[in-house]
Amino acid sequence: MISPFHLAIPVTDLKASALFYGEHVGCGQGRSSKQWIDWDFYGHQLVTHLVDRMPQGEAANQVDNKSVPVPHFGLVLPKADWEALALxxxxxxxxxxxxxxxxxxxxxxxxxxFFLFDPSGNALEFKYFEDMTQLFAS
Known part of the structure; x- marks a missing residue:
């Protein structure tokens, strides 16, 4: 069994985050308050915490001649789920x-x-592997 991870991220607007993570990314909503919302992020716990402003310090790395935002987080999904989410x-x-x-x-x-930013500017990457046994290949 894969252990679920827990990730807490800052957001500046809980309503916009609820629309993005709940309706568009497809995460189920868990516990919440006026300051945070727990999400079922494909079996993992993602918590969006309300902040007045986003932390500074974003950078990027060049990968395949594309500017990959750092930091970023995301998931490896089955191919059909990845295609459906992108669409x-x-x-x-x-x-x-x-x-x-x-x-x-x-x-x-x-x-x-693919990469995109949530409404608060958090960078996300979603990917699939044609052969999941290659996920950690060196």
Whole structure:
């Protein structure tokens, strides 16, 4: 069994976060208060904590000639779920920071990936591996 992770992130607007994580990303809502909301992030606990302003210090790394935001978090999903999520986010009008594309096509480690920012500016990456046994291959 894979142990679920717990991740707490800052957000500046709980209503906008609820729309993004609840309706568009498809997370079930758990406990909440006026200051935070727990989310079922595909079996993991994600907590959005209300803050007055976002922390500063975002950077980027170049990967495949694309500017990958650091820090970022996200999930590795089954391919069909990844495709459905990308379509749902596109149809909801979200702009991808890095549009869905395939890395290492036809090679060991082939994967689909995309990046976007939540309404508060947290960077997220969602990906799938054509062969999940290659997730931690070196």
């Amino acid at each position: 749902r986010l596109e149809q909801a009008g979200y702009n991808f920071h890095i549009a869905p594309y395939i890395r290492f096509q036809g090679e060991v480690g082939e994967q689909g990936t």
